[in-house]
Amino acid sequence: MAREILFMNALNEALDQAMAKDENVILLGEDIAGGAEVQHLEEANEDAWGGVMGVTRGLAPKYGRERVIDTPLSEMGYMAAAVGMAVTGLRPVAELMFSDFIGFCFDSIIGQGSKMRYMFGGKAKVPMTVRTMHGAGVNAAAQHSGSYYGLFGSIPGVKVVVPATPYDAKGLLLSAIEDDNLVIFSEDKTLYGMKGEVPEEYYTIPIGKAAIKREGKDLTIVTIGKMLYVGLEVAEILEKDNVSVEVIDLRTVAPWDEETVLESVKKTGRLIIIDESNPHNNTATDIASVVADKAFDYLDGPIKCVCAPNTPVPFAANLEKLYIPDAQKVLTVAAEIIDDLRAK
Amino acid sequence: MAEKTKGMPKLFASVDTSVKELVDLEIRAATDAVELTKDKAKSMYKSMEDIRNFEENVKRFFAAGEIPGFVHLYAGEEAIAVGVCAHLTDEDYITSTHRGHGHCIAKGGDLKGMMAEIFGKATGLCKGKGGSMHIADMDKGILGANGMVGGGFGLATGAAMRNKYKKTDRVAVCFFGDGAANEGVFHECLNMASIWKLPVIFVCENNLFAESTPQWYSSASRTIAERAVAYNMPGVRVNGKDVVAVYEAAGKAIERARKGEGPTLIECVTYRNHGHFEGDEQTYKAPSGEEKEWAEVDPLEVFRQYAIENGLLTEEELDQLREESIRDIEEAIKFAKESPEPSPESLYEDVFAD
Numbered sequence: 121m122a123r124e125i126l127f128m129n130a131l132n133e134a135l136d137q138a139m140a141k142d143e144n145v146i147l148l149g150e151d152i153a154g155g156a157e158v159q160h161l162e163e164a165n166e167d168a169w170g171g172v173m174g175v176t177r178g179l180a181p182k183y184g185r186e187r188v189i190d191t192p193l194s195e196m197g198y199m200a201a202a203v204g205m206a207v208t209g210l211r212p213v214a215e216l217m218f219s220d221f222i223g224f225c226f227d228s229i230i231g232q233g234s235k236m237r238y239m240f241g242g243k244a245k246v247p248m249t250v251r252t253m254h255g256a257g258v259n260a261a262a263q264h265s266g267s268y269y270g271l272f273g274s275i276p277g278v279k280v281v282v283p284a285t286p287y288d289a290k291g292l293l294l295s296a297i298e299d300d301n302l303v304i305f306s307e308d309k310t311l312y313g314m315k316g317e318v319p320e321e322y323y324t325i326p327i328g329k330a331a332i333k334r335e336g337k338d339l340t341i342v343t344i345g346k347m348l349y350v351g352l353e354v355a356e357i358l359e360k361d362n363v364s365v366e367v368i369d370l371r372t373v374a375p376w377d378e379e380t381v382l383e384s385v386k387k388t389g390r391l392i393i394i395d396e397s398n399p400h401n402n403t404a405t406d407i408a409s410v411v412a413d414k415a416f417d418y419l420d421g422p423i424k425c426v427c428a429p430n431t432p433v434p435f436a437a438n439l440e441k442l443y444i445p446d447a448q449k450v451l452t453v454a455a456e457i458i459d460d461l462r463a464k
Numbered sequence: 465m466a467e468k469t470k471g472m473p474k475l476f477a478s479v480d481t482s483v484k485e486l487v488d489l490e491i492r493a494a495t496d497a498v499e500l501t502k503d504k505a506k507s508m509y510k511s512m513e514d515i516r517n518f519e520e521n522v523k524r525f526f527a528a529g530e531i532p533g534f535v536h537l538y539a540g541e542e543a544i545a546v547g548v549c550a551h552l553t554d555e556d557y558i559t560s561t562h563r564g565h566g567h568c569i570a571k572g573g574d575l576k577g578m579m580a581e582i583f584g585k586a587t588g589l590c591k592g593k594g595g596s597m598h599i600a601d602m603d604k605g606i607l608g609a610n611g612m613v614g615g616g617f618g619l620a621t622g623a624a625m626r627n628k629y630k631k632t633d634r635v636a637v638c639f640f641g642d643g644a645a646n647e648g649v650f651h652e653c654l655n656m657a658s659i660w661k662l663p664v665i666f667v668c669e670n671n672l673f674a675e676s677t678p679q680w681y682s683s684a685s686r687t688i689a690e691r692a693v694a695y696n697m698p699g700v701r702v703n704g705k706d707v708v709a710v711y712e713a714a715g716k717a718i719e720r721a722r723k724g725e726g727p728t729l730i731e732c733v734t735y736r737n738h739g740h741f742e743g744d745e746q747t748y749k750a751p752s753g754e755e756k757e758w759a760e761v762d763p764l765e766v767f768r769q770y771a772i773e774n775g776l777l778t779e780e781e782l783d784q785l786r787e788e789s790i791r792d793i794e795e796a797i798k799f800a801k802e803s804p805e806p807s808p809e810s811l812y813e814d815v816f817a818d
Contacts, residue, residue: 131619132671146625146629164525183624186629187629189625191656192652192655192656192659194652194653194655194656195651196618196648196649196652197617197618197621197649197656198618198652198656199618200615200617200618200619200621200622200653200657201618201621201622201625201653202618202621202622203618203619204607204618204619204620204621204622204623204624204625204626204636205558205622205623205625205626206609206622206627207602207607207619207622207623208557208623208627208628209626209647210625210629212622227615227649228618230610231612231614232618232619236600236608237814237815237816237817238593238600238815239590239594239600239608239812240589240590240594240598240600240602240608241588241589241590241591241592241593241814242591242813242814243589243590243600243602243603244600244608245817246603246817247817276815277815277816279816285542297679300817300818301816301817372720406468412554447736
């Protein structure tokens with residue numbers, strides 16, 4: 121039987137294997153080891169937290185604190201330093217604890233890292249990965265729950281990866297670290313505890329390639345991150361209704377896999393995109409726009425985007441539940457398209 | 465007193481009062497101890513002349529409408545870039561500013577490639593896609609002029625982290641202005657550089673103005689150098705119009721960094737002879753008095769006098785270097801003007817590395 125491990129352990133294993141393979145891979149971020157210069161931890165060669173979620177646990181003892189660097193609470197400084205490290209030949213993996221903190225250090229992404237290669241006429245490389253955490257679902261409220269991958273995805277020079285399974289988490293993170301560009305690797309905090317099959321060996325998954333998680337012929341559902349599970353749930357429900365749903369896990373938000381999505385829509389003629397981001401100027405609206413442009417003649421109904429509402433993430437459990445796209449919301453918008461299908 | 469701190473760990477109760485000694489707020493001139501060879505003096509003067517001639521021509525062609533975009537001139541501040549870079553090799557890194565021509569020239573940036581870049585030509589150092597504000601020459605360790613004020617702090621800190629991790633004696637120099645010293649990233653990076661004893665030198669070019677806003681208004685500390693106390697690193701002030709003084713101060717800081725002893729903050733006191741950008745009417749500048757007199761101190765003349773008085777170079781030698789520089793810049797202009805524009809397809813190139 122194939123080995124099953126947690127999503128967070130798959131990430132840890134990817135970092136471990138990347139560090140073992142290439143001494144230029146350096147991790148930096150806040151509390152990613154934890155307890156720096158604490159005497160009893162030093163004596164025992166132990167870390168404290170291994171990251172706020174424990175994803176990087178054990179790496180500092182194994183590779184040393186010069187490769188697993190606890191930074192001060194200085195997102196602006198260490199994120200910019202990561203760009204400096206990358207452009208001078210290292211392969212930093214910087215952790216931005218919550219993607220909501222990007223406001224402190226957005227210049228490193230939008231002003232420096234993403235533009236250097238272009239501005240400098242192709243003479244610079246920025247092989248840098250930013251691991252960050254997004255998503256609602258743990259009552260972390262407005263400043264620790266946002267989904268901003270679409271925001272990053274709109275910047276030229278940036279690749280954005282959003283894994284949905286432990287298998288993808290490992291293979292995509294290894295690809296991100298190997299990539300010679302700035303890659304934002306956005307992890308959904310509610311997935312860390314998910315278990316799944318993950319090979320022990322080093323493997324990569326191409327960035328920019330979506331995964332067809334379930335084949336179907338009547339309706340395409342494109343999902344991002346944990347919305348995959350909403351898509352699969354909807355597919356199960358609709359199957360009982362004799363509606364065959366194709367579920368595509370986008371996996372990479374930028375550049376997103378146009379070919380796979382267009383092929384699917386040309387086959388099914390119907391498209392729903394589920395994206396936990398706020399509803400405007402996000403990945404879902406971008407996909408809808410491209411599909412409307414390039415596959416208009418194949419469409420048998422309107423493209424539907426199921427997103428979070430245009431509000432910050434609320435704290436109260438009942439409100440947060442309302443905020444996150446779920447199967448019921450998808451089924452509601454699907455009803456229109458399905459009626460249309462039945463009419464045929 | 466003992467009662468008030470009862471039970472408190474020593475960490476809190478004992479304060480290192482020696483930190484204030486780190487900072488020397490006297491504006492230092494060069495001392496007799498400074499060692500300058502004839503060759504070094506030659507290359508430094510040539511570099512200052514190159515910056516001056518380069519910029520005077522950029523100013524001219526910008527005014528004539530032949531150079532597009534924004535242009536921020538450095539002429540008048542040559543002594544700082546040259547005094548610091550005279551200690552550096554191609555292996556060392558620098559980060560520059562929006563006022564970056566001088567740093568790039570002093571670090572050995574190719575004059576023809578630079579001029580072509582400013583003219584927006586395909587032969588430019590950045591293939592015409594960066595322009596004046598983003599000139600970079602990676603082969604020379606120049607991590608780019610930077611249109612973001614304060615953008616260099618993190619890059620230099622990261623380059624220094626690389627140098628330290630790779631166990632080299634290379635250093636990184638971050639040039640920045642008095643305006644950038646008020647960006648939050650200044651504080652974050654000085655702190656990180658100090659706790660990790662990074663081989664980085666923070667060189668503030670205090671030219672008195674951030675755009676149109678004077679430093680005396682925008683900075684709560686009278687000097688930039690004294691901020692070093694907060695980050696437990698040496699802070700010094702030098703006369704930024706005296707290349708030898710800058711050379712001496714930078715030499716100490718760079719040697720310290722190469723030995724693994726950590727960062728230094730150097731405040732070079734200078735003046736911005738040009739506007740923030742070309743076209744700035746500069747109504748905020750004093751029409752007469754001390755400020756005006758300081759504006760008129762020319763670092764090239766200061767050095768000529770020094771070189772002659774100290775028997776380093778003769779007036780003829782200096783004039784010869786000036787003429788050589790004028791010729792080099794003329795060639796650079798010719799090269800830039802005759803170069804083709806970037807191809808339309810290059811618009812789409814170099815967004816990502818393959």
